[in-house]
Amino acid sequence: MPEGHSIHRLSRAFDELFGGQRLSASSPQGRFTRGAEILDGLKLTASEAFGKQLFLGFGGAAKEPAHWLRVHLGLYGAWTFAGDRNFHGPHAIGAPRRRVGEEEKALPPDATVGPSGGQTDPPDSADERFVPPAPRGAVRLRLLGDHGCADLNGPTACEVITETEMAGVLARLGPDPLRSDSDPERFIQKSRARRVAIGSLLMDQAVLAGVGNIYRAESLFRAGVDPYTPGSKLPGDVLNSIWQDLRVLMADGVAQGKIVIRPDPEEPFFVYRRTGMGCFVCGSPIAEAKLQARRLFWCPGCQS
Numbered sequence: 001m002p003e004g005h006s007i008h009r010l011s012r013a014f015d016e017l018f019g020g021q022r023l024s025a026s027s028p029q030g031r032f033t034r035g036a037e038i039l040d041g042l043k044l045t046a047s048e049a050f051g052k053q054l055f056l057g058f059g060g061a062a063k064e065p066a067h068w069l070r071v072h073l074g075l076y077g078a079w080t081f082a083g084d085r086n087f088h089g090p091h092a093i094g095a096p097r098r099r100v101g102e103e104e105k106a107l108p109p110d111a112t113v114g115p116s117g118g119q120t121d122p123p124d125s126a127d128e129r130f131v132p133p134a135p136r137g138a139v140r141l142r143l144l145g146d147h148g149c150a151d152l153n154g155p156t157a158c159e160v161i162t163e164t165e166m167a168g169v170l171a172r173l174g175p176d177p178l179r180s181d182s183d184p185e186r187f188i189q190k191s192r193a194r195r196v197a198i199g200s201l202l203m204d205q206a207v208l209a210g211v212g213n214i215y216r217a218e219s220l221f222r223a224g225v226d227p228y229t230p231g232s233k234l235p236g237d238v239l240n241s242i243w244q245d246l247r248v249l250m251a252d253g254v255a256q257g258k259i260v261i262r263p264d265p266e267e268p269f270f271v272y273r274r275t276g277m278g279c280f281v282c283g284s285p286i287a288e289a290k291l292q293a294r295r296l297f298w299c300p301g302c303q304s
Contacts, residue, residue, distance in 0.1 A: 001052065001073065001074060001075050001095075001212060002052065002073055002093060002094055002095075002212075003052070003210065003211065003212035003213075003214060003215055003250075003253070003259070004049070004051055004052055004176060004177075004178055004209065004210020004211065004212070004215075004250060005178065005210070005250045005251075005253030005254045005259070006093050006094075006253075007049040007051070007052055007053065007054050007073075007210070008049040008178050008250075008254050009090070009093060009254055009257060010049065010054050010079060010093050011047045011048060011049035011054060012047075012254075013081070013089050013090055013093075014044065014047040014054075014056060014150070015044075015047040016089070017081070017083070017087060017088075017089045017145065017147075017148060017150075018044045018143065018145045018148075018150070019044055019045075019047065020043060020044065020045070021043065021044060021145045021146055022041055022042065022043050023039070023040075023041075023042065023043075023044055023058075023143045023144060023145050024040060024041070024142075024143070024144040024145075025037075025039040025040040025041075025042075025141065025142070025143055025144075026040070026141075026142050026144075027139075027140060027141055027142070028135040028139040028142055029135075029138045029139050029140050031138075031140055032140050032141050032158055035069070035141070035158070035159065035160045036141060038067055038160050039058050039067060039069060039143075039160065042058040042059040042066070042067070043058065043059060044056060044057070044058060044143075045057045045058065045059065045060060045061065045062050045065045046062065046063070046065050046068075049176075049178070050170055050173060050176050050179065050209060050210075051173050051174075051176050051205055051209025051210040052072060052073070052205065052209070052210055052212075053070060053071070053072050053157075053169065053173075053209075054069075054070070054071045054072075054073075055068050055069070055070055055071075055166060056068065056069040056071070057069075064163070065163075067160050067161075067162070068160070068161050068162070068163065068165075068166045069141075069158070069159075069160055069161075070157060070158070070159050070160075070161050070166065070169065071152065071155050071157060071158050072155060072156045072157035073094045073095070073154075073155050073156065074154075074155060074156025074157070075095060075156070076095045076154040076155075076156075077094050077095060077152070077153065077154045077155035077156060078092055078093065078094025078095050078152075078153050078154065079092065079093050079094055079150050079151070079152055080092040080094075080136075080150070080151045080153065081148060081149070081150050081151075082132060082133055082148055082149050082151075083130065083147050083148025083149070084130045084147050084148065086147040087130070087147040087148035089148065090257070094153075095154065129146070130144075130145075130146065130147050130148060130149070132144055132148075132149040135151060136151070137153050138153060138154065139151045139152065139153055140152045140153060140154070140155060140158050141158060172206060173205055173206065173209040174186060174187060174190060174204070174205060174206050174207040174208045174209045175187050175208065175209060176209040176210045177208070177210065177211075177243060177246040177247045177250055178210060178247070178250050178251060178254065182209075184240055184243040184244075187207065187208050187239065187243055188236050188239045188240060188243070190206075190207045190208075190231075191207060191208075191231035191232075191234065191239050192231055192232055192234065192236065192239070193231075193232070194207075194230070194231045194232060195230045195231070195232050196230060196231055197227060197228045197229065197230060197231075197291065198220065198225060198227060198228075198229050198230070198231050198234060199216065199220065199227030199228060199291050199296055199298075200291060200292055201231045202215075202216045202219070202220070202242075203216055203292070203294065208246075210250065211246060211250075213272070213294055213295065214259050214269070214272050215246060215249060215250060215259070216296075217269075217271050217272045217296065217297045217298065218249065218261045218269060218270055218271065218272060219242055219245050219246050219249065220242070220298065220303065221270045221271045221298060221299060221302060221303060222245055222261075222270070223238065223241055223242050223245065224302055224303055225238065225242070225303060226298070226303045226304060227291070227296055227298050227303065249261065262280075267280075270299070271286050271297040271298055271299055272297050273297065274286040274297065275287070275288040275297065276288075279299040279301055279302060281299070281301075281302050282299065282301035282302050283301070284299055284300050284301030284302070285300075286298070286299055287299070287300050
Protein backbone atom coordinates (compact mmCIF):
# COMPACT_ATOMS: atom_id res chain seq x y z
CA MET A 1 0.00 0.00 0.00
CA PRO A 2 1.47 3.39 -0.94
CA GLU A 3 2.52 5.52 2.01
CA GLY A 4 1.31 9.09 2.43
CA HIS A 5 4.13 10.78 0.55
CA SER A 6 3.09 8.95 -2.64
CA ILE A 7 -0.49 10.23 -2.35
CA HIS A 8 0.78 13.78 -1.90
CA ARG A 9 2.85 13.32 -5.06
CA LEU A 10 -0.29 12.11 -6.82
CA SER A 11 -2.14 15.20 -5.68
CA ARG A 12 0.61 17.43 -7.06
CA ALA A 13 0.70 15.48 -10.31
CA PHE A 14 -3.03 15.89 -10.91
CA ASP A 15 -2.87 19.58 -10.09
CA GLU A 16 0.10 20.21 -12.39
CA LEU A 17 -0.99 17.97 -15.27
CA PHE A 18 -4.77 18.42 -15.26
CA GLY A 19 -5.58 21.39 -13.01
CA GLY A 20 -8.10 23.78 -14.60
CA GLN A 21 -8.79 21.48 -17.56
CA ARG A 22 -12.10 20.00 -18.54
CA LEU A 23 -11.54 16.27 -18.38
CA SER A 24 -13.23 13.41 -20.11
CA ALA A 25 -14.09 10.67 -17.63
CA SER A 26 -14.95 7.08 -18.53
CA SER A 27 -14.99 3.65 -16.94
CA PRO A 28 -13.52 1.16 -19.44
CA GLN A 29 -14.11 -1.64 -16.92
CA GLY A 30 -17.73 -0.59 -16.48
CA ARG A 31 -17.76 -0.69 -12.66
CA PHE A 32 -17.68 3.10 -12.27
CA THR A 33 -19.90 4.17 -15.15
CA ARG A 34 -22.29 6.30 -13.08
CA GLY A 35 -19.47 8.09 -11.29
CA ALA A 36 -17.65 8.74 -14.57
CA GLU A 37 -20.84 10.19 -16.08
CA ILE A 38 -21.05 12.69 -13.21
CA LEU A 39 -17.45 13.85 -13.70
CA ASP A 40 -17.30 13.77 -17.50
CA GLY A 41 -16.72 17.21 -18.99
CA LEU A 42 -16.12 18.98 -15.66
CA LYS A 43 -13.03 21.01 -14.79
CA LEU A 44 -10.57 19.66 -12.24
CA THR A 45 -10.67 22.49 -9.70
CA ALA A 46 -8.96 20.96 -6.67
CA SER A 47 -6.55 18.21 -5.73
CA GLU A 48 -6.03 17.23 -2.10
CA ALA A 49 -4.15 14.46 -0.32
CA PHE A 50 -4.93 13.48 3.25
CA GLY A 51 -3.03 10.50 4.58
CA LYS A 52 -3.48 7.65 2.13
CA GLN A 53 -6.58 9.14 0.50
CA LEU A 54 -6.74 11.30 -2.63
CA PHE A 55 -9.55 13.80 -3.20
CA LEU A 56 -10.04 15.38 -6.63
CA GLY A 57 -12.51 18.25 -6.87
CA PHE A 58 -14.55 18.73 -10.06
CA GLY A 59 -16.71 21.63 -11.23
CA GLY A 60 -17.75 24.58 -9.08
CA ALA A 61 -15.24 27.14 -7.87
CA ALA A 62 -11.59 26.49 -7.06
CA LYS A 63 -12.30 26.37 -3.31
CA GLU A 64 -15.81 24.90 -3.58
CA PRO A 65 -15.90 22.01 -6.07
CA ALA A 66 -19.32 20.65 -6.97
CA HIS A 67 -18.16 17.04 -6.67
CA TRP A 68 -15.26 15.23 -5.03
CA LEU A 69 -13.70 12.01 -6.29
CA ARG A 70 -12.37 10.00 -3.33
CA VAL A 71 -9.77 7.34 -4.11
CA HIS A 72 -8.02 5.00 -1.71
CA LEU A 73 -5.56 2.77 -3.57
CA GLY A 74 -5.27 0.12 -0.86
CA LEU A 75 -2.98 -2.83 -1.48
CA TYR A 76 -3.66 -3.33 -5.17
CA GLY A 77 -4.65 0.04 -6.61
CA ALA A 78 -2.55 2.20 -8.91
CA TRP A 79 -2.73 5.30 -11.06
CA THR A 80 -0.91 4.97 -14.37
CA PHE A 81 -0.21 7.99 -16.56
CA ALA A 82 0.37 8.40 -20.29
CA GLY A 83 0.99 11.56 -22.26
CA ASP A 84 2.59 13.42 -25.14
CA ARG A 85 5.75 15.54 -25.16
CA ASN A 86 3.95 18.29 -23.21
CA PHE A 87 3.02 15.91 -20.39
CA HIS A 88 5.68 15.57 -17.68
CA GLY A 89 4.34 13.28 -15.03
CA PRO A 90 5.14 10.03 -13.23
CA HIS A 91 4.65 6.76 -15.06
CA ALA A 92 2.78 5.06 -12.22
CA ILE A 93 2.10 5.41 -8.51
CA GLY A 94 0.66 2.48 -6.59
CA ALA A 95 0.82 -1.32 -6.75
CA PRO A 96 2.69 -3.41 -7.61
CA ARG A 97 5.68 -2.38 -5.52
CA ARG A 98 8.63 -3.93 -7.29
CA ARG A 99 11.11 -1.54 -5.73
CA VAL A 100 11.55 -1.21 -1.99
CA GLY A 101 10.93 2.38 -0.95
CA GLU A 102 8.19 3.07 -3.51
CA GLU A 103 10.56 4.59 -6.05
CA GLU A 104 8.77 5.88 -9.11
CA LYS A 105 9.76 5.87 -12.76
CA ALA A 106 9.27 9.14 -14.63
CA LEU A 107 7.80 9.30 -18.11
CA PRO A 108 10.60 9.39 -20.72
CA PRO A 109 10.97 12.80 -22.39
CA ASP A 110 9.63 13.46 -25.90
CA ALA A 111 7.62 10.26 -26.10
CA THR A 112 4.16 8.93 -25.46
CA VAL A 113 4.16 6.16 -22.88
CA GLY A 114 1.17 3.91 -22.39
CA PRO A 115 0.09 2.10 -19.22
CA SER A 116 1.96 -0.99 -20.40
CA GLY A 117 5.20 0.98 -20.32
CA GLY A 118 5.63 0.74 -24.09
CA GLN A 119 7.07 3.77 -25.84
CA THR A 120 5.60 5.13 -29.08
CA ASP A 121 6.49 7.94 -31.44
CA PRO A 122 5.58 11.45 -30.25
CA PRO A 123 3.00 13.51 -32.14
CA ASP A 124 4.31 15.43 -35.16
CA SER A 125 2.94 18.68 -33.80
CA ALA A 126 2.69 20.05 -30.30
CA ASP A 127 -0.83 21.19 -31.23
CA GLU A 128 -1.97 17.71 -32.25
CA ARG A 129 -4.47 16.33 -29.77
CA PHE A 130 -3.22 13.51 -27.60
CA VAL A 131 -4.54 10.09 -28.58
CA PRO A 132 -4.61 7.85 -25.50
CA PRO A 133 -3.43 4.25 -25.64
CA ALA A 134 -5.94 1.44 -25.25
CA PRO A 135 -6.85 0.74 -21.61
CA ARG A 136 -4.71 -1.98 -20.07
CA GLY A 137 -6.26 -4.31 -17.55
CA ALA A 138 -9.41 -3.58 -15.57
CA VAL A 139 -9.36 0.22 -15.67
CA ARG A 140 -11.95 1.47 -13.17
CA LEU A 141 -11.62 5.10 -14.24
CA ARG A 142 -9.85 6.97 -17.04
CA LEU A 143 -9.39 10.74 -16.84
CA LEU A 144 -8.37 12.27 -20.16
CA GLY A 145 -6.97 15.77 -20.56
CA ASP A 146 -5.44 17.82 -23.36
CA HIS A 147 -2.02 16.17 -23.29
CA GLY A 148 -2.38 12.99 -21.28
CA CYS A 149 -4.52 10.56 -19.36
CA ALA A 150 -4.59 8.87 -15.98
CA ASP A 151 -5.91 5.31 -15.54
CA LEU A 152 -7.03 3.95 -12.18
CA ASN A 153 -6.82 0.19 -11.61
CA GLY A 154 -7.81 -1.90 -8.58
CA PRO A 155 -8.54 0.73 -5.91
CA THR A 156 -10.01 -0.17 -2.55
CA ALA A 157 -12.28 2.87 -2.79
CA CYS A 158 -13.40 4.99 -5.73
CA GLU A 159 -16.50 7.13 -5.29
CA VAL A 160 -17.98 10.52 -6.06
CA ILE A 161 -18.95 12.29 -2.83
CA THR A 162 -20.21 15.66 -1.60
CA GLU A 163 -18.32 18.22 0.46
CA THR A 164 -20.24 17.06 3.55
CA GLU A 165 -19.37 13.42 2.93
CA MET A 166 -15.73 14.36 2.43
CA ALA A 167 -15.75 16.17 5.78
CA GLY A 168 -17.08 13.00 7.37
CA VAL A 169 -14.21 10.95 5.92
CA LEU A 170 -11.62 13.47 7.12
CA ALA A 171 -13.15 13.55 10.61
CA ARG A 172 -12.36 9.86 10.99
CA LEU A 173 -8.68 10.33 10.14
CA GLY A 174 -5.83 11.33 12.39
CA PRO A 175 -3.59 14.29 11.51
CA ASP A 176 -1.33 14.06 8.45
CA PRO A 177 2.33 15.07 9.07
CA LEU A 178 2.56 16.39 5.50
CA ARG A 179 -0.30 18.86 5.87
CA SER A 180 0.36 22.30 7.31
CA ASP A 181 -3.17 22.39 8.75
CA SER A 182 -2.66 19.25 10.84
CA ASP A 183 -2.18 19.59 14.58
CA PRO A 184 0.46 17.32 16.18
CA GLU A 185 -1.36 17.62 19.51
CA ARG A 186 -4.16 15.46 18.11
CA PHE A 187 -1.62 12.70 17.40
CA ILE A 188 -0.06 13.09 20.84
CA GLN A 189 -3.39 13.01 22.66
CA LYS A 190 -4.75 10.09 20.64
CA SER A 191 -1.56 8.10 21.30
CA ARG A 192 -1.37 8.84 25.02
CA ALA A 193 -5.02 7.86 25.44
CA ARG A 194 -4.33 4.30 24.27
CA ARG A 195 -2.54 1.37 25.90
CA VAL A 196 -1.85 -0.02 22.44
CA ALA A 197 1.73 -0.50 21.23
CA ILE A 198 3.11 2.60 19.51
CA GLY A 199 4.10 0.33 16.61
CA SER A 200 0.40 -0.28 16.03
CA LEU A 201 -0.72 3.28 16.69
CA LEU A 202 1.57 4.71 14.02
CA MET A 203 -0.18 2.50 11.45
CA ASP A 204 -3.69 3.33 12.71
CA GLN A 205 -5.01 5.90 10.23
CA ALA A 206 -7.43 7.19 12.87
CA VAL A 207 -4.43 8.14 15.01
CA LEU A 208 -1.94 9.25 12.36
CA ALA A 209 -2.78 9.51 8.66
CA GLY A 210 -0.33 8.51 5.95
CA VAL A 211 2.32 6.47 7.77
CA GLY A 212 3.02 2.97 6.46
CA ASN A 213 5.39 0.16 7.37
CA ILE A 214 8.63 1.79 6.25
CA TYR A 215 8.10 5.13 7.97
CA ARG A 216 6.83 3.32 11.06
CA ALA A 217 9.96 1.20 11.39
CA GLU A 218 12.45 3.92 10.56
CA SER A 219 10.92 6.70 12.67
CA LEU A 220 10.78 4.49 15.77
CA PHE A 221 14.39 3.46 15.25
CA ARG A 222 15.50 7.07 14.90
CA ALA A 223 13.59 7.94 18.07
CA GLY A 224 15.09 4.99 19.96
CA VAL A 225 11.60 3.79 20.92
CA ASP A 226 10.65 0.14 21.45
CA PRO A 227 7.73 -0.49 19.05
CA TYR A 228 5.90 -2.48 21.75
CA THR A 229 5.80 0.47 24.18
CA PRO A 230 2.16 1.45 24.86
CA GLY A 231 1.29 4.91 23.61
CA SER A 232 0.07 5.81 27.10
CA LYS A 233 3.61 5.25 28.43
CA LEU A 234 5.32 7.65 26.04
CA PRO A 235 5.93 11.26 27.12
CA GLY A 236 4.45 13.99 24.98
CA ASP A 237 7.87 15.32 23.98
CA VAL A 238 8.88 11.90 22.62
CA LEU A 239 5.70 11.64 20.57
CA ASN A 240 6.22 15.19 19.32
CA SER A 241 9.77 14.34 18.23
CA ILE A 242 8.42 11.33 16.28
CA TRP A 243 5.86 13.63 14.60
CA GLN A 244 8.50 16.23 13.70
CA ASP A 245 10.85 13.56 12.34
CA LEU A 246 8.06 12.07 10.22
CA ARG A 247 7.32 15.52 8.79
CA VAL A 248 10.93 15.79 7.60
CA LEU A 249 11.24 12.21 6.35
CA MET A 250 7.93 12.22 4.50
CA ALA A 251 8.53 15.66 2.96
CA ASP A 252 11.81 14.30 1.64
CA GLY A 253 9.88 11.35 0.19
CA VAL A 254 7.58 13.78 -1.61
CA ALA A 255 10.56 15.68 -3.01
CA GLN A 256 12.51 12.60 -4.14
CA GLY A 257 9.67 10.33 -5.20
CA LYS A 258 10.99 7.50 -3.04
CA ILE A 259 11.72 6.69 0.58
CA VAL A 260 15.37 7.08 1.48
CA ILE A 261 16.32 7.27 5.15
CA ARG A 262 20.09 6.75 4.86
CA PRO A 263 22.23 8.39 2.12
CA ASP A 264 23.32 5.02 0.76
CA PRO A 265 21.57 3.62 -2.34
CA GLU A 266 22.62 0.08 -1.38
CA GLU A 267 21.39 0.35 2.22
CA PRO A 268 18.72 3.08 2.34
CA PHE A 269 17.16 1.93 5.65
CA PHE A 270 18.30 1.36 9.22
CA VAL A 271 15.96 -1.52 10.08
CA TYR A 272 13.30 -2.06 7.40
CA ARG A 273 13.75 -5.47 5.75
CA ARG A 274 17.17 -5.93 7.41
CA THR A 275 16.18 -8.94 9.54
CA GLY A 276 19.23 -10.61 11.11
CA MET A 277 21.68 -8.04 9.75
CA GLY A 278 23.83 -6.01 12.09
CA CYS A 279 22.56 -2.62 13.23
CA PHE A 280 24.56 0.23 11.72
CA VAL A 281 24.72 1.89 15.14
CA CYS A 282 25.15 -0.84 17.78
CA GLY A 283 25.76 -4.02 15.76
CA SER A 284 22.80 -5.94 17.22
CA PRO A 285 20.92 -8.20 14.77
CA ILE A 286 17.80 -6.50 13.47
CA ALA A 287 14.68 -8.26 14.76
CA GLU A 288 11.44 -9.03 12.95
CA ALA A 289 8.00 -10.01 14.21
CA LYS A 290 4.37 -9.82 13.15
CA LEU A 291 2.32 -7.03 14.67
CA GLN A 292 -1.34 -6.99 13.61
CA ALA A 293 -0.48 -9.08 10.54
CA ARG A 294 2.21 -6.65 9.34
CA ARG A 295 5.96 -7.22 9.42
CA LEU A 296 7.63 -5.20 12.15
CA PHE A 297 11.38 -4.44 12.14
CA TRP A 298 13.43 -2.96 15.00
CA CYS A 299 16.82 -3.02 16.70
CA PRO A 300 16.69 -4.63 20.17
CA GLY A 301 19.89 -2.81 21.10
CA CYS A 302 18.99 0.74 20.13
CA GLN A 303 15.27 0.49 20.84
CA SER A 304 15.22 -0.98 24.32
